[in-house]
Amino acid sequence: MAAVMLSSGRKLLQTRFPRPPVRSGSARPSGFFAPSEGAMLPAGSFRDRLAFITGGGTGLGRAMTMVLSQLGARCVIASRKLDVLQETAGEISSQTGNQVHALQCDVRDPQAVARCVDQMVALSGLPDVIINNAAGNFICPTERLTPNGWRSVTDIVLNGTAFVTLELGKRLIQAQKGASFLAITTIYAESGSGFVVPSAAAKAGVEALYKSLAAEWGRYGHRFNIIQPGPIRTKGAFSRLDPTGTFEKSMIDRIPTGRLGKPAELANLAAYLSSDFASWMSGAVIRFDGGEYVSMAGEFNELRKVTPDQWKMLEAMIKGTKGS
Numbered sequence: 001m002a003a004v005m006l007s008s009g010r011k012l013l014q015t016r017f018p019r020p021p022v023r024s025g026s027a028r029p030s031g032f033f034a035p036s037e038g039a040m041l042p043a044g045s046f047r048d049r050l051a052f053i054t055g056g057g058t059g060l061g062r063a064m065t066m067v068l069s070q071l072g073a074r075c076v077i078a079s080r081k082l083d084v085l086q087e088t089a090g091e092i093s094s095q096t097g098n099q100v101h102a103l104q105c106d107v108r109d110p111q112a113v114a115r116c117v118d119q120m121v122a123l124s125g126l127p128d129v130i131i132n133n134a135a136g137n138f139i140c141p142t143e144r145l146t147p148n149g150w151r152s153v154t155d156i157v158l159n160g161t162a163f164v165t166l167e168l169g170k171r172l173i174q175a176q177k178g179a180s181f182l183a184i185t186t187i188y189a190e191s192g193s194g195f196v197v198p199s200a201a202a203k204a205g206v207e208a209l210y211k212s213l214a215a216e217w218g219r220y221g222h223r224f225n226i227i228q229p230g231p232i233r234t235k236g237a238f239s240r241l242d243p244t245g246t247f248e249k250s251m252i253d254r255i256p257t258g259r260l261g262k263p264a265e266l267a268n269l270a271a272y273l274s275s276d277f278a279s280w281m282s283g284a285v286i287r288f289d290g291g292e293y294v295s296m297a298g299e300f301n302e303l304r305k306v307t308p309d310q311w312k313m314l315e316a317m318i319k320g321t322k323g324s
């Protein structure tokens with residue numbers, strides 16, 4: 001039972017506002033928004049192209065490597081865990097028939113990044129496509145965060161992206177070779193978010209870096225774009241951001257398309273942005289979140305819970321109001 005209150009605090013009328021039916025994450029709306037997961041671009045779109053993907057051994061990085069490789073790219077994937085990278089590289093190249101090299105690299109260390117790029121150049125040359133996808137994150141009340149906790153996330157996300165971009169950018173400029181740079185950020189790079197403050201700050205920095213370089217390095221043939229994904233299930237993200245699984249349902253409930261994203265959907269967008277089909281696209285920030293961001297932002301969006309009968313009553317009340 002809910003009451004409509006006058007500003008004086010007096011109850012105007014009481015009516016039954018039943019709780020909305022419990023909507024499971026995969027219920028109603030996702031029927032309209034089924035994912036398509038096959039490679040979207042024409043076969044061979046990345047033939048004779050080399051793609052460098054940080055964090056390409058797992059999660060979204062793995063999915064992007066898979067689609068680029070399916071479309072003909074040779075790929076180099078780099079992160080800290082060589083065994084994980086090698087397993088992914090083997091699986092993808094045996095499926096696609098295209099080379100995938102695994103290189104160990106901690107992006108927090110600029111010397112390690114330079115060594116990794118040396119190795120890539122020796123193996124396959126300078127890349128045409130660079131995807132800065134490596135990240136670190138965990139939920140933590142900010143008052144519990146230590147300086148080292150702050151550093152561990154911001155070093156991977158902001159400094160790591162900067163070191164990779166500087167190292168490759170300078171070498172590409174020297175070689176007079178054009179390239180597409182893509183950064184994977186997050187929807188809260190724009191809004192900020194409590195409980196993931198180092199990640200929010202670092203991702204916002206990455207966006208500023210990429211928008212700035214889109215303006216500065218276009219003259220060298222370099223494009224810079226950004227994808228802000230909404231929630232897409234990966235072990236890396238969900239184990240650190242919702243370790244008990246408690247928040248998943250309420251998160252899905254606020255996504256207008258009624259489901260999580262799929263890694264392959266994100267990978268298709270990344271492939272498009274990195275391809276020649278997007279050669280006029282630079283400095284773009286693409287939110288890819290099933291509508292979650294706008295759903296959280298709109299003052300009145302909770303009114304989705306109001307039933308048709310309740311709307312009839314509310315309309316009558318509003319129309320019945322005389323004067324101000």
Ligand SMILES: CCCCCCCCC/C=C\C=C\C(=O)SCCNC(=O)CCNC(=O)[C@H](O)C(C)(C)COP(=O)(O)OP(=O)(O)OC[C@H]1O[C@@H](n2cnc3c(N)ncnc32)[C@H](O)[C@@H]1OP(=O)(O)O
Pocket residue numbers: 135136137138139140144145146147148149150152153186199230231232236237238240241242247248251
């Ligand atoms: C509302 C529901 C949400 C559900 C899901 C939502 C999905 C949407 C997601 C949106 C955005 C996602 C963004 C992402 O980036 S997801 C990607 C996540 N993937 C990873 O994080 C992979 C890599 N991560 C790591 O390797 C570690 O987690 C790392 C801590 C970031 C770095 O590892 P390492 O360098 O080994 O660091 P240490 O373990 O030595 O720790 C360094 C420092 O940090 C402190 N620390 C670590 N974890 C926590 C924690 N949970 N809480 C507080 N502090 C932590 C640790 O204690 C160390 O500090 P100190 O030396 O002072 O003790």
Ligand SMILES: NC(=O)C1=CN([C@@H]2O[C@H](COP(=O)(O)OP(=O)(O)OC[C@H]3O[C@@H](n4cnc5c(N)ncnc54)[C@H](OP(=O)(O)O)[C@@H]3O)[C@@H](O)[C@H]2O)C=CC1
Pocket residue numbers: 054055056057058059060061078079080081082084105106107108132133134135136137156160184185186187228229230231232233234235236237238
């Ligand atoms: N999944 C989601 O819902 C969302 C993800 N994102 C973003 O998508 C990207 C991929 O995340 P996701 O796939 O979910 O999570 P993962 O944890 O699977 O991916 C993170 C990758 O970063 C690599 N990495 C971490 N630290 C370093 C380092 N110091 N040097 C090099 N590589 C490193 C990891 O490999 P290793 O451990 O071998 O170093 C891992 O492969 C990230 O940028 C994340 O912020 C954004 C919004 C939502």
